[in-house]
Amino acid sequence: MSELLQVESLCIGLKQTGKPIVKQVSFALRKGAALAVVGESGSGKTLTCKAILRLLHDRTFTVSGSIRYRGQELLAASERDMRALRGNRIAMIVQHPMMAFDPTATIGTQITETIMAHRRISKRDAYSSGVRALERMNLPRCEQLMNSYPSELSGGMLQRIVIALAIIHEPDVIIADEPTTALDVRNQSMVLQELKQLKQSGIGLLLVTHDFGVAAGLADEMLVMREGEVIERGTVHDVFAAPREAYTKELLEARILMRKEDRHDRDEGCIQTV
Template sequence: MSALLDVSGLVVAFGDVPTVRGVSFAVEKGQTLAIVGESGSGKSLSSLAVLGLLPPQARVTAGDIRWEGQDLLALGDTEIRRLRGEQLAMIFQDPLSALNPSLTVGYQIAEMFRRRRGMRRRQARAQAIEAMTEVGIPDAGQRFGAYPHEFSGGMRQRVMIAIALALEPKLLIADEPTTALDVTVQAQVLRLLRRRQSEGLSMIIISHDLGVVARTAQSVVVMYAGQAVETGTVADVYPAPAHPYTVGLMAASPSARDGRREVLPIEGYPPDIATLPSGCVFHPRCPFARERCRVEEPALREVAPGRSSACHYAEEVLTSGAELDHAGA
């Protein structure tokens, strides 16, 4: 089965500095892919490249992005703008900055129906109120005329979801959809997304929250310093990581430690993308590092059916993850 979205060897650079370095992933119809990693790992930038929304100083310098077989990088601004909303949609990380503060939330939702569906104002208003109700905004008819600052963080996130889903896209990219939400609102937002999943929506979830990933995604790409260091299904990767960085993420996540209370941080800091260390970029923080790791960069390779890892000693990591965990990885 061909993928809805197929990204291959994607490189995104700011000037002469590549910040996304050869990332590949695919999203099948009705499936959810998670992209996880620390801040600055290139998660959001990869997805912005898919939508043609990179900041002016960034550009794609290599790789392919294909949507249902169509080369997105070959499309002009007008052509890719038609795909946004209709086929591809995104929930941005900060709903307050993504929404226009000078326009009511109802107007911003209704505008989608007027511009893309040619609806008259009254019909677009009715559709917008229906969309607000669907995502759980109470008294949607009365709150149609409210401004973004009059909504709580959770309600603004629901508005963003309503806008993203208004035109029934095939693929939704959700960038940290539950960041800064309390656990109750987080659960409500995730239920909304899972319901649309059950109706056939494909998704990319960008998150550093491994618990959110476990509840929403079937497959995962783990990113570090602009590149994918591990890929596989959530069912395979979570119980038995094949890269020391993934082991470290699991150890540092309370929701991913099978009820254990102790949280073990990854020692050190992510590298400066402009001055990456030689060899494996993770080796300065890796308790498994050896001399080979300091001089030879590992390729992302298959280590088991459907599993890939960019570690020279991935097979050993698979069998000794618990030992690495206790060593402080």
């Protein structure tokens, strides 16, 4: 089966008010492909991702529709089955890497515990697996990183460690929620290159972003969301070349304007330093 993940008619609502937040969202993710879900903050992108992993509290949210991983209906799966899938077959790269780690424990302790939660493996072997995962991301001084605390590392370094942690069990699907947010240009480029390599290795990548530039550089297909609904979909080329919806055009035009302003600011900086 080439389709790893199938989402059909996904609806998410607030239990207390009955207000719908995500409405009739459908898409499929294939092996070795990247699907970008693009939209402004509050459009329902992250909620959709959390619903896939069953991370929305049922006291707060109602979730209906269908979410299938390799044909298995996740909305009907037991919590035990979901624990076996989360971080193992379906991994997530979180938006804020600083919030992904316990500040009181070393990186090595947290990686080792994560590995041991999914494998019957000794602590020593889990630690060695963690070092190899960091090395796979071309991170420097991996033994030193394992002994570091999160506060001692930069946001870019932590984001790459989050990616290393996500791929450590060789998942089929990775959900990347705003993986380049708050990173400088250099670290953005490194993270995107690493995600591109993961896609080439056969992993299905669900990329959540508000940045059309990030989507263009990584994704094959794109969904544009607004106020909880998919308003446009297609290949990245088609959406960029001939957007059908006025909202999509506005987002693209805003992206172009921001790039022009960035270039102008850089040019001004160069002039001032001459």
